[in-house]
Structures are given as C-alpha cells and as structure tokens.
Amino acid sequence: MAQTASADSSPAPYRQALDRVIYLLDRDLAPVQKVRAFLRGRTILDGLDPGDVERLALAGRLSSLDGIGPSIDAVVRGAYGAGPTAYLDGLEASTEVPLGPGAELRARLQGDCHSHSTWSDGGAELRAMAEAAMALGHEYLVATDHSARLTVAKGLSPERLADQLVEIEALNEELAPFRILTGMEVDILADGTLDLPDELLARLDVVVASVHYKIHQPEREMTRRLVTAVANPHVDILGHCTNRKVLNKPRKPSTFDADYVFAACARFDTAVEINCRPERQDPPDELLALACEWDCRISIDSDAHAPGQLEWVNYGCDRAAELGIEPERIINTRTADDLLALCNR
Numbered sequence: 521m522a523q524t525a526s527a528d529s530s531p532a533p534y535r536q537a538l539d540r541v542i543y544l545l546d547r548d549l550a551p552v553q554k555v556r557a558f559l560r561g562r563t564i565l566d567g568l569d570p571g572d573v574e575r576l577a578l579a580g581r582l583s584s585l586d587g588i589g590p591s592i593d594a595v596v597r598g599a600y601g602a603g604p605t606a607y608l609d610g611l612e613a614s615t616e617v618p619l620g621p622g623a624e625l626r627a628r629l630q631g632d633c634h635s636h637s638t639w640s641d642g643g644a645e646l647r648a649m650a651e652a653a654m655a656l657g658h659e660y661l662v663a664t665d666h667s668a669r670l671t672v673a674k675g676l677s678p679e680r681l682a683d684q685l686v687e688i689e690a691l692n693e694e695l696a697p698f699r700i701l702t703g704m705e706v707d708i709l710a711d712g713t714l715d716l717p718d719e720l721l722a723r724l725d726v727v728v729a730s731v732h733y734k735i736h737q738p739e740r741e742m743t744r745r746l747v748t749a750v751a752n753p754h755v756d757i758l759g760h761c762t763n764r765k766v767l768n769k770p771r772k773p774s775t776f777d778a779d780y781v782f783a784a785c786a787r788f789d790t791a792v793e794i795n796c797r798p799e800r801q802d803p804p805d806e807l808l809a810l811a812c813e814w815d816c817r818i819s820i821d822s823d824a825h826a827p828g829q830l831e832w833v834n835y836g837c838d839r840a841a842e843l844g845i846e847p848e849r850i851i852n853t854r855t856a857d858d859l860l861a862l863c864n865r
C-alpha cells in the first residue's frame with residue numbers, strides 16, 4: 521500500500537505539545553517530579569494509537585487514563601484544538617530565559633562545550649540534545665558525560681565511552697553540517713589525577729575536568745589538586761571550579777589559592793568555565809575577573825542535563841558582558857575547527 525511518508529514523519533500533536541512542555545519545564549529548572557509526571561504521561565500516550573489519543577482528547581476523556589492528570593489533559597486537548605492552550609502559552613512566557621547585555625556575545629557563540637545525555641545522568645538522548653542545540657543556532661555541541669567514578673550519575677566506563685563514540689559518529693553523518701564533538705566531564709580525583717587513562721582522554725575532542733567529591737579539602741590540597749588537573753595536557757576546560765551552589769540547597773565554595781590555579785590554567789592553556797546552571801553560577805564574579813587578569817581563556821557552558829537547559833548560555837553571556845570579558849577570550853565563540861585546533865594543540 522502506498523504511504524504518505526512525509527505526513528507520517530512529524531510527531532503527533534499530543535507528542536509535540538508534551539515535548540514542548542517538558543522542554544520549557546527543564547529550562548525553568550522545574551522540580552524533577554513535575555517533569556517526570558509529564559514524561560510518564562507522554563509514555564502512556566505513546567503506548568496508545570495516536571487516533572485513540574485524539575478521540576479521547578476530543579471527548580474530554582483523557583483523564584480517565586491512569587497517570588494522566590488535569591495539566592496533561594489540558595495540554596493535549598489544547599494540542600487538538602479541543603480546549604485552550606493557556607497552560608503551554610503561560611509556560612512559554614514564564615520560563616523564558618532572559619538575555620540582556622550579553623546579546624551580542626550570545627550571537628557570537630558557535631557551540632556549547634559541556635552537556636550531558638542519557639549516557640550518564642542527563643534526561644534526554646544525545647540526539648535530542650543535538651537537535652535542541654541546532655535549534656538554538658549552534659554549530660556544535662560537545663558531549664561531556666560523566667566518567668565512571670560518578671556511579672550515581674551512571675558515569676561512562678571506557679567500554680561505554682567507546683559505544684558512545686560509535687553513536688556520535690552515526691549521528692554526525694545524519695545531522696551534518698552540525699557536529700557533536702566527543703568529550704567527557706572527567707572527574708578530578710582527590711590527588712589531582714583524572715578518572716580516565718591519558719590514552720583515552722587523548723582520543724576525545726574536548727575534555728572538561730571537574731571536582732565532584734571532597735569539595736571541601738583543605739586549601740593547600742585543593743590548590744595542588746586543581747593545578748595538577750589543569751596541567752594535564754588533555755584537559756581543555758576546568759569545570760565549575762568552586763562547586764558552590766547558590767540555589768536549592770546552597771553550598772559553600774571550595775577554597776583554593778586562585779592565583780596559583782588560574783596561573784596554571786593560563787600556562788597550560790586550560791580554559792576556565794563559566795558554568796551557567798542557575799544553581800551554580802560558578803565561578804563567582806571576583807574569581808572570574810581574576811581568571812581574566814591571569815589571561816585565562818573562558819568557556820561559557822550550559823552544563824545542560826536536558827534540551828531546554830541548553831538555553832542557559834544566555835546567563836553566562838550576560839555575566840561575561842557585565843564583566844567586560846572580550847569575545848576573543850571565550851573559546852566557544854570559535855568555530856568547531858578552530859576549537860579543535862586549540863584543544864588538540
């Protein structure tokens with residue numbers, strides 16, 4: 521039987537609407553339970569025939585299904601023109617990620633150097649992350665899932681990393697000219713060595729190194745730990761250097777001799793990250809200014825764990841612009857080729 525393939529390839533209206541709601545909740549850092557409720561609802565409806573979803577929506581009977589609450593019911597009815605679209609419209613407006621003085625810089629960003637997918641603790645497949653990055657106008661996205669030590673985040677063993685590299689190659693063929701660059705957010709161990717052998721780090725395009733445990737070591741130890749890590753020739757970016765948290769459960773920053781650490785970053789060509797996650801906003805302004813005084817390169821990274829969070833680079837652009845950081849200092853204003861040339865010097 522002849523098929524109208526083009527009409528069949530776009531997602532059903534309920535799916536488009538629910539995907540958008542999930543995207544918007546993520547960019548608003550909404551409570552995980554709320555996002556999960558929509559993800560569960562989406563899975564339930566995915567299990568039905570799309571025609572049945574439409575019939576139930578038009579008849580106002582969706583909420584008779586287990587796991588479909590009034591919000592999901594309203595969104596799906598709106599998607600089929602059987603009710604107002606107020607819920608989704610309200611979210612579009614209330615979750616918008618503002619962009620002020622950093623607008624010009626934002627327009628110069630070519631990509632994002634720190635992101636997670638379901639390969640570790642991200643909430644979306646790598647393909648969905650890449651497609652969202654494309655929609656934001658990026659030329660590339662670096663896939664930096666966690667390394668193995670972070671077991672709570674399903675960190676990548678060398679074997680799983682190899683599998684991820686195969687997936688990236690396939691996706692890149694399909695999504696070209698967009699590029700997923702290979703990478704990892706490798707854990708900085710307590711003595712400053714890294715959670716992946718050098719020969720594997722050498723195979724990756726961009727390596728972010730971050731501390732995720734023992735974040736309140738004595739200052740001398742933390743200084744030595746960070747200097748050791750950023751001096752590793754395979755490390756390109758120092759991730760969220762103080763590990764402070766300013767929202768949700770606030771957390772004090774690590775203490776280290778920032779002059780030593782940033783001097784080492786400058787000496788060994790390791791960029792200092794502006795981590796754009798709203799709960800991190802790391803490093804604080806005074807340290808960011810100090811990194812620039814030491815002539816460090818800077819990377820503006822979303823550290824997105826879901827597609828909607830990729831928009832958070834706006835926050836970092838505003839911070840960089842407010843501090844007068846020159847676009848030339850920011851490594852992700854470079855094209856993918858220029859970034860690779862810089863990282864694989």
Ligand SMILES: [Zn+2]
Pocket residue numbers: 705730732759760
């Ligand atoms: Zn991290």
Ligand SMILES: [Zn+2]
Pocket residue numbers: 634635636705823
């Ligand atoms: Zn991360």
